[in-house]
Amino acid sequence: MSTVAAVAIGRNEGARLLRCLSTLKDQVARVVYVDSGSSDGSVQAARELGAEVVLLDTSVPFTAARARNAGFEALKAQGLPDLVQFVDGDCGLVPGWIAAAVAELEARPEVGIVTGWRSEIHPEASIYNALAEFEWHRPAGEIAACGGDMMVRATAFDAVGGFNPTVIAAEDDEFCARMRKSGRKIERLPLPMTRHDAAMTRFSQWWQRAIRSGHGFAQVGALHPEHFVAEQRRVWMFGAILPLILLVGLASVWHVAVLVLLAYGLSYLRTxxxxxxEGLPRKQARAQAVFLSLSKFPNLIGMLRYYLRRARGSAMRIIEYK
Structure with a gap:
């Protein structure tokens, strides 16, 4: 039987962290919690629950990638397990997930990463939580990339050098890209894995999260040109090119502006x-399509922010939304 340890990461997650660690302790042999400068008592609470705690150096910009690497190194210092379950501090692990993921990895040596379905605890609390709920539920089977909740072979993680600590968003996509290039497969099981608490109740939170996504599209796309191609193309088209054409049309050629507005309308209806x-009721689909259409503008801001940071040689600092 393979040995399994878990790495949880977080910052000021409060009760969500307690729930996360409580769901881990009975399913894995060791739990390492990596804290990114919390001020809410998370560190003491984690220790009281029996987790090994790693405190990140606050003089270096925080990233989820850096935190996960630190947790892995803490495990490595005392002898690596066979498998490592990574989980974000605002997620609780579903009972039975560990056993199912271990069985998959033991049966299929070509697979380096196994993930499952993440779902929202309160999808009904806001349109923003509902958007996240729909975003998480992707088809099962062999996939190109997954989110940060995943079980990974420790040797495979070590072989590709872990996460890239400079990537501030979509660092999991970037890691998965390197894992696939190393010859390993990534599999999503048709099973619930984690329960997430997005806690997004304000438009500003959703907007910042969309900015962060755009930053990830650009940064990971720069590192792996084959990745996020369609996403970046849509952002440039609907977030930049069509708005510029619309402005020109409004100023001089009105029928051009009408065509641009029709293009937006058609895109909305297609969405x-x-x-x-994909299974959403019509009413929910219409509401979510509004935000998916609007998201191209904050996505563009995030992409431009990455290009500006790269041009200036600035640090890639995280973009927080809660």
Missing amino acids: VGGLTR
Whole structure:
């Protein structure tokens, strides 16, 4: 039987962290909690729950990638387990997930990462939580990339050098890209894995999260040109090119402006149709399509922020939304 340890990361997660660690302690042999400068008592609470605690150096910019690497190094210092379950501090692990993931990895040596379905605890609390809930539920089977909740072979993680600590968003996509290039497969099981608490109740939170996503599109796309190609193309088209054409049309050629508005309308209707085909009720699909259409603008801000930081040689600092 393979040995399993867990790495949880967080910052000021409060009760969510307690729930996370409580769901881990009975399913794995060791739990390492990596804290990124919390001020809410998370460190003491984690220690009281029996987790090994790693405190990140506050003089270096925090990233989820850096935190996960620190947790892995803490495990490595005392002898690596066979498998490592990574989980974010605002997620609780579903009972039975560890056993299912271990069985998959033991049966398929070509697989380096196993993930499952993340779901929201309160999808009904806000449209923003509902958006996250739909975002998490992707098809099972062999996949190109997954989120930060994953079980990884320790040797495979070590072989590819872990996460890239300079990537502030979509660091999991970047890690998965290198894992696939190393010859390992990534599998999503059709099973619930974690319960997430997005706690997004304000438009400003959703906007900042969308900015962060755009930053990830650009940064990971720069490192792996084959990644996020379609996402970046849509952002440039609907977030930059069409708005510029619209402004020109409003100023001089009115029928051009009408065509641009029609293009946005058609894109919205296509998005609604796609969401309904994936199982969303029509009313929810119409509401979510509004935000998916609007997201191209904060995505563009995030992409431009990355390019500006790269041009200036600035540090890639995290973009927080809660």
